[in-house]
Amino acid sequence: MAEQVTSSNPGRYATGSAATAERLITRIILMGVAFAFLAIFLVMPLVIVFTEAFSRGLAPFLENIADPDTLSAIRLTLIVAAISVPLNLVFGVAAAWAIAKFEFKGKAFLITLIDLPFSVSPVISGLVYVLLFGSTSLLGPWLKMHGIVILFAVPGIVLATVFVTFPFVARELIPLMQEQGTGDEEAALSLGANGWQTFWFVTLPNIKWGLLYGVLLCNARAMGEFGAVSVVSGHIRGVTNTMPLHVEILYNEYNAVGAFAVASLLAGLALVTLVLKTLLEMRYGAEIAATRGH
Amino acid sequence: MEVRVSNVRKEFATFPALHDVSLDIKSGELIALLGPSGSGKTTLLRLIAGLEEPTRGQIYFGDQDASHRSIQERNVGFVFQHYALFRHMTVADNIGFGLKVRPGATRPSKADIRRRATELLNLVQLPGLENRYPAQLSGGQRQRVALARAMAIEPKVLLLDEPFGALDAQVRRELRRWLREIHEATGHTTVFVTHDQEEALELADRVVVMSQGRIEQVGTADDVYDHPTSPFVYGFIGDSSTLPVKVENGQVWVSDRPIGLPITSGEPDGPATLYFRPHEVDLLDDCGGCIAGTVVASRRVAGTRRVELEIGGGRERVEIELPIEHAATQKSRIAFRPRRWKVFPTA
Ligand SMILES: Nc1ncnc2c1ncn2[C@@H]1O[C@H](COP(=O)(O)OP(=O)(O)O)[C@@H](O)[C@H]1O
Ligand SMILES: [Mg+2]
Numbered sequence: 001m002a003e004q005v006t007s008s009n010p011g012r013y014a015t016g017s018a019a020t021a022e023r024l025i026t027r028i029i030l031m032g033v034a035f036a037f038l039a040i041f042l043v044m045p046l047v048i049v050f051t052e053a054f055s056r057g058l059a060p061f062l063e064n065i066a067d068p069d070t071l072s073a074i075r076l077t078l079i080v081a082a083i084s085v086p087l088n089l090v091f092g093v094a095a096a097w098a099i100a101k102f103e104f105k106g107k108a109f110l111i112t113l114i115d116l117p118f119s120v121s122p123v124i125s126g127l128v129y130v131l132l133f134g135s136t137s138l139l140g141p142w143l144k145m146h147g148i149v150i151l152f153a154v155p156g157i158v159l160a161t162v163f164v165t166f167p168f169v170a171r172e173l174i175p176l177m178q179e180q181g182t183g184d185e186e187a188a189l190s191l192g193a194n195g196w197q198t199f200w201f202v203t204l205p206n207i208k209w210g211l212l213y214g215v216l217l218c219n220a221r222a223m224g225e226f227g228a229v230s231v232v233s234g235h236i237r238g239v240t241n242t243m244p245l246h247v248e249i250l251y252n253e254y255n256a257v258g259a260f261a262v263a264s265l266l267a268g269l270a271l272v273t274l275v276l277k278t279l280l281e282m283r284y285g286a287e288i289a290a291t292r293g294h
Numbered sequence: 295m296e297v298r299v300s301n302v303r304k305e306f307a308t309f310p311a312l313h314d315v316s317l318d319i320k321s322g323e324l325i326a327l328l329g330p331s332g333s334g335k336t337t338l339l340r341l342i343a344g345l346e347e348p349t350r351g352q353i354y355f356g357d358q359d360a361s362h363r364s365i366q367e368r369n370v371g372f373v374f375q376h377y378a379l380f381r382h383m384t385v386a387d388n389i390g391f392g393l394k395v396r397p398g399a400t401r402p403s404k405a406d407i408r409r410r411a412t413e414l415l416n417l418v419q420l421p422g423l424e425n426r427y428p429a430q431l432s433g434g435q436r437q438r439v440a441l442a443r444a445m446a447i448e449p450k451v452l453l454l455d456e457p458f459g460a461l462d463a464q465v466r467r468e469l470r471r472w473l474r475e476i477h478e479a480t481g482h483t484t485v486f487v488t489h490d491q492e493e494a495l496e497l498a499d500r501v502v503v504m505s506q507g508r509i510e511q512v513g514t515a516d517d518v519y520d521h522p523t524s525p526f527v528y529g530f531i532g533d534s535s536t537l538p539v540k541v542e543n544g545q546v547w548v549s550d551r552p553i554g555l556p557i558t559s560g561e562p563d564g565p566a567t568l569y570f571r572p573h574e575v576d577l578l579d580d581c582g583g584c585i586a587g588t589v590v591a592s593r594r595v596a597g598t599r600r601v602e603l604e605i606g607g608g609r610e611r612v613e614i615e616l617p618i619e620h621a622a623t624q625k626s627r628i629a630f631r632p633r634r635w636k637v638f639p640t641a
Contacts, residue, residue, distance in 0.1 A: 186345055187378040191392035191447055192366050201395070205382040 049267050052260035064258040065265070072238045073246035073262070079154065080229075080242060081222040084161040088218050092169025093211070097203070099170075100177030101185065114170050117163055126160050126231025152234030157242065160228040165221045172214030173207055180206055209284035213277065220273040224266060295355055295450035295483050296321045297342060302351030304337055311337045312507045314351070319451075319485060324477050326494035327487045329504030330530070335487040336375075338504070339453050342485065344368045355450065371444030371482075373454040377436045379428040385439050386411040386424035392447035414442040417476065434465040441473075445480070454486040458493065470497055491531050495519065503527050525638045528569040535612045537585070537605065539568045539637060546637055549606040554583030554631055565640040570632035573598065573615040581629040587612070592622040603628060 054061055064070060095114060099107060117125060133150040134140055143150060150156045184206060188198040204211075226244040233240045241249065243262055251259035297319040304312040312334045319325055327335040340346045342353060344365035352361045360368055380388050387394075390407040402410070408424075415421055418438040428436055437457060444452060457473065458466040474497055477484050488494050494501045495515040503510045503518055503526075511518055511527045522528040529536075540547040541563050546555040548568075555568075578584045587603030590611065594600075598615045601622045605612060614630060616622060 183374055183376060183378040184380060186365075187372070187374060187380070187443075188391070188395075189365050190343060190345070190370060190372040191395065191443065192369070193391070193395040194366065197395045201391070202380055205380075 046267055049260055049263050052256060053264040056257055060257050061261050064261040067258070069238045069241065070246060070258070070262055073241045073243050074265070076154070076241065077223050077243040080157055080161050081219055083158050084165060084222050085215060085219050087162055088165055088169050089215055091166060092173060092214060095170045096173035096177050099174050101182050114167050118167050122164050122225065122227030123231055125163050126228035129156055129160055129232050151232055152236065152240060154240070156232035157229050157240065160232045161222050161225055164225050164228045165218045168218035168221060169211065169214035172210050172217070176207055176210040209280060213280050216273055216276055220270060223269055297451055297483065298354040299338070299342065300352045300354065302341060302348045302353065304341060304346060305349045310507055315509055317502060317509060317512065319483060321483055322481050324484045324497065324499045326498035326501045327485065327504060328491060328494040328501050329489065331489055333504040334507040335504055336455055339455055339485060339487050342451070343370050343372050343453050369447065369450050371447060371449030371452045373440045373444050373457055375455040375459055377440040379436055379440060381428050384424065385415070385426050385428070388428070388439060389414055389443045389446050391443065410446060414446055418442045419472070433461050434469060437461065437469060449482065452482040452484040454484070456487050456489070473497065503530065505530070522636070525567065525569065528636065533572050534569050535572050535614065537568045537610055537612050538640070539566050540564070541566050541637060548585055552583055553585050555635060561637050562639055566637040567640055568635060568637050570635040572600070572613050574633045575614045575630045576633055577616070578629045578631060584629045584631045585612070586627060586629040589622050589624055589626050589628060594618060601628065
């Protein structure tokens, strides 16, 4: 009660009791620790990325970005995101729909399965595809015979990215759709709408902000994924290098400006994502409140 | 449209929510499903709508078996307990939704849909609210919009689940009268669910009393109030008092004495329970065949006095209603006989 009073009326701080003053000190210390931590572990690296990228001025930065291998890495990253994000949007909506609106056997198992990419190391996720499609695997000889290339090529990278980013949309939507229940859909059906119309006119508008939020997170991860992609990519310069992989290669070649230039693009993406996410949360907080898990 | 529910059973997993329910609903009738929470009212309503499939039995619309028709094919107007208005659509778009989703050939033009929405808003007495969103409406207004939306598709049957359940008492009473008027104006066959007996008795042509997944009795308000056919209905509708009795030699007995109630409709001999309304009793001065007891509690309720009597040496208690003028002092002795009553054999 007292807390509500002080927080809604800052003027009371000055005349507050000893207990209030003590709480104020505690609060300042806690906030100080949190901000110091954020500054050291989040803000500083971000600042370093940008200062290093521009350490020799704008021209070398642009030169490095314009490098054909870098451009190819950017292109590949965009392609991978452009394929895996829509796929996971569809998968995610379908899975969340099934889980939230229907009763069926094996539901708990499906939910666990959706969480799997969160609970295993991305490197393992990548290795699974190597074991599945590699030349020594069961499928390997058959794939080779038919001239299908998955590993160390774009399909492998897309598969690994899809796997790693699968949970984002589904996890965002499941609690939201569960909370909304099936009432609106039943109302639409009773008014004569078919399944597609019900989804398009009723379900989708109800979940659109949560969906956008999930897609945003999914996209950030799809562009930034390193571990799983690293295992299946083969690191062929200009062919199978995504931006995160390219950063590592440049860095290992002691091209600090190049590495940080590409890294700054990724960091920029992260910042844009963060801003959009914050805006969404501010504007539609209540509608997407259900999940704060990740 | 006539609706016939024929020997319908509904199980959820293995739990039977409805046992062998049959019900004939006449065309143009306003019928209430009345029963305590969990008695299966909503389940029956959803079965009629096609939101659930019966485990066994059939549902006929007219002469046609509709049991396996989808909800879209049944053309029913369903008003959900919590309205289920589409929150991102305006009131007009909510009402027009059922017309907008019609297939090409039968879909009215945008202007026609808009006009229809306005007409319906006038019918439900909410003129001018076309462009509001559901969140900007009061509970009673949402209820009316939900009804307008259901009526927009010109349904054969109108189904309402606890239509006034979430509203405060004042609005409830208002909307009750209003629903009756709408029903008379439009003539839809209408089924509504309620757990409020006053609502059911006042509003419905016929009341279906339900308990534990079964229909206990179907009848007019007078039927179910004056001639309850089961102990449940006697107890559920209106106030009732009960007393354990014995049926023997064509008489009702309370602890070895006949109480002056002759058996007329052939109830079997043996232990039974006597049911009567607390206000339908005659006080007697002299007890040669009556129920007599001593006053243990007395309280005034509005225009009458409710008195609790101890009968037969304190083993049983009954409640009766007396005029306020009656003193009903503690420990005083009162003799009475129910004017209207019924005995049901003890199971
Ligand atoms: N979808 C469902 N799954 C399992 N049990 C249900 C379901 N719907 C209703 N029931 C059960 O069926 C019984 C009747 O429910 P319902 O028809 O909602 O009762 P009422 O509307 O009279 O309160 C209740 O015991 C309820 O728990
Ligand atoms: Mg109910």
